[in-house]
Amino acid sequence: AQKVTQAQTEISVVEKEDVTLDCVYETRDTTYYLFWYKQPPSGELVFLIRRNSFDEQNEISGRYSWNFQKSTSSFNFTITASQVVDSAVYFCALSEAASYGQNFVFGPGTRLSVLP
Amino acid sequence: DAGITQSPRHKVTETGTPVTLRCHQTENHRYMYWYRQDPGHGLRLIHYSYGVKDTDKGEVSDGYSVSRSKTEDFLLTLESATSSQTSVYFCAISAVRAGRYEQYFGPGTRLTVT
Numbered sequence: 312a313q314k315v316t317q318a319q320t321e322i323s324v325v326e327k328e329d330v331t332l333d334c335v336y337e338t339r340d341t342t343y344y345l346f347w348y349k350q351p352p353s354g355e356l357v358f359l360i361r362r363n364s365f366d367e368q369n370e371i372s373g374r375y376s377w378n379f380q381k382s383t384s385s386f387n388f389t390i391t392a393s394q395v396v397d398s399a400v401y402f403c404a405l406s407e408a409a410s411y412g413q414n415f416v417f418g419p420g421t422r423l424s425v426l427p
Numbered sequence: 428d429a430g431i432t433q434s435p436r437h438k439v440t441e442t443g444t445p446v447t448l449r450c451h452q453t454e455n456h457r458y459m460y461w462y463r464q465d466p467g468h469g470l471r472l473i474h475y476s477y478g479v480k481d482t483d484k485g486e487v488s489d490g491y492s493v494s495r496s497k498t499e500d501f502l503l504t505l506e507s508a509t510s511s512q513t514s515v516y517f518c519a520i521s522a523v524r525a526g527r528y529e530q531y532f533g534p535g536t537r538l539t540v541t
Contacts, residue, residue, distance in 0.1 A: 417469035
């Protein structure tokens with residue numbers, strides 16, 4: 312069965328600090344997709360990134376970077392030089408490739424507070 | 428923006444009354460989903476649809492039914508609302524864009540059952 316764990320329930324940092332959000336997943340499939348979503352206080356879910364299981368290259372997008380390690384079943388998300396606008400709940404999610412999304416499983420989320 | 432709207436955005440209803448939430452999409456996506464979001468649980472899949480009149484159950488389908496009579500609309504019905512169904516409901520679509528599989532969400536509906 313699929314499972315996504317985000318062990319950090321809440322994280323608080325001061326602006327300009329770097330912060331890493333952890334995501335550990337479980338799946339029996341060899342092909343799957345991993346996602347990160349941001350949910351700001353306004354409530355909408357914002358798609359951040361999707362990774363394929365067969366592509367282990369790390370990715371950087373501005374202040375955001377993602378570290379995918381198959382060996383440890385982890386897909387961690389780092390925000391460099393955090394800003395107040397990064398305050399949100401962040402969700403990691405997993406989808407098995409053959410399921411067309413019906414087995415899309417979310418972690419419980421990590422609430423990030425960036426203090427000025 | 429995947430052209431997903433949800434209505435109503437907020438609703439308060441009484442226990443035992445029927446409630447229908449609507450999800451509308453403008454891009455002809457085949458796959459549509461209903462999730463509920465509760466503190467400590469993230470998002471959990473209620474039902475999904477893989478085409479007109481083709482639907483299936485998700486993880487937390489008890490007490491909910493869905494219908495999809497046309498591609499653009501996916502309805503979620505609570506036949507007899509209970510307080511445990513107080514939640515935020517999100518509709519989503521999945522799409523393949525530039526060879527990449529992605530899922531996008533509507534703005535959500537906050538439902539309170541009193």
